[in-house]
Amino acid sequence: MRLLKSLDLRGWLLVGTAACCVALTGAAATFTSSAQAGAALEERKLPMKFSWIGCEPNCRGWVSAVGIITTDTPKDFEEFVRGRQLGGATVVLDSSGGSVNDAITLGRRFRNLGLLTTVGITMQNRGGQGARPAVAPEAYCESMCVFLLLAGKKRYVPEAAHVRVHQIWMGDRADDAKAASYSAQDLMIVERDIGRLAKYTFDMGGAGDLLSLALNVPPWEDLHELDASELKLTNLVTTALVADVLPNVNVSAPAMADLAPKTQDRFGEEPEQPHPGRSTKTAEASVPTGAAPVAASQK
Template identity: 70%
Template sequence: MLCAAALCIALTAPVVTSGSSARVTGTLEERKLPMKFSWVACQPNCRGWISAVGIVTAETPKEFDEFARERQLRGATVVLDSSGGSVNDAMALGRRWRNYGIMTTVGSSVDPRNGDRAEVASHAYCESMCVFLLLSGKTRYVPDGARVRVHQIWMGDRADDARAASYTAQDMMIVERDIGRLAKYTFDMGGTGDLLSLALSVPPWEDLHELSRDELRLTNLVTTDAVAEVLPPRDTAPVAAVADLNAKPVQDRFVSEAVAVEDKALPAPKATKTAEAHPTGGLAATAPVQPQR
């Protein structure tokens, strides 16, 4: 979940195969690329949502500003499928989202075909700093089937063999500094100390910790169990006009795996740790550098 000094670990996620009449966006390769934003139109009678797929880099906040410039995004929903990214830039992006009153969820947008309406498949990943982007939503919903996973801050260029690497006092200062920044952000966004505690207990040589439904509530990452509060229902118009459909969530804009995916998703490959930003927040395009997560 966490990153140090704006360095974050990009983690792999399972591939979701295509259905016969729709294609799930956000493949394994896309999750390893810099985050891209796209507007998913929900035609004909409801508002759409923002699809955010990939890792956060130093350029991501600026790219979101450009994406938002020609759109009315206040109160919109962001659907996340991400392996994390730069800690400082993710926090900057999250603060932008909170200022827009954006709502957040986890999922993969399904391209409409043959006249079908756009849908969201619940089988998606939100890992590392993506968890803090999820936290930035004014309203937050995590569907069954989504995987929200956290882990510890570490130096990104040494995460593959963390116990054998050496560290300087400067390295430790960077980590401590960014833990402090992240803690302030967490409380500003309405999260709890349990989120930091759970993440900081998972070293880089262990598998990421997947948050249970109880832990999603404990950390305040989930604020509603009603999908209708963050996404328009399938058969009615605006979200504002929708009654509470909590009793039948899979009939809303989220679709079950059987509908969205022709085959079962492949098992998750072992996470890979890839540094992607300098301690100052700049992008390292070629080689791993310092702390990340």
């Protein structure tokens, strides 16, 4: 939100001084916003991280969920929940997707806790020390993040947010899906996961249109961004009032059009120093967590 400050005009000297101060303040605010935007983009490339954002006594606070859904994400969320009373809290999502089965597990946990969901980027320390946190609406919720959004008992999507879908795919062959080869076992895994995703979608109150829109976009094409009518058609949005999910929270933070390009790579990137044994690709139809892959020759 642009903060307008009135100037006390007490002579040209004071006007000049005040103008200089305003210019410096504006430059500092722009630098802070740009820095936070860059940090948010980098965080989205890493495994999903959960943070509690407190803003008492004026609002309850919310959960910030940023990054890629990996096999560790459900466990990480359970560790985050431990010792917290999160029933009915809001989750603010900013994610490029991730593992189908782990997203389903996490989404069902969200619903069991009665969580609410929206899309946005948490902005902290805006305006100096003591300033309340805000939510910037120009965030991205892509691929399996969309199904996490669906898990909320109430769901709100700001107009500036980008909610985008595509087909699920074998995560280890997503970078060049056309050139890769696939076995009958691979096809079985994809079809099985589509079935699990369909059941989850209906269990969460989503419409078949969501699956139809997603499954019509192959991984070598740009993701399909849902417009306002499609968000309603798929039942991803249940309220048009931000106050239903984030009461007393500023959700019109400064526009950050450079936060991520609209042609953002749907599969994200590996972090510079990946955790040993942890895949940060958005594995779209991988073997379920804890299950051993079946040998290709096995009938």
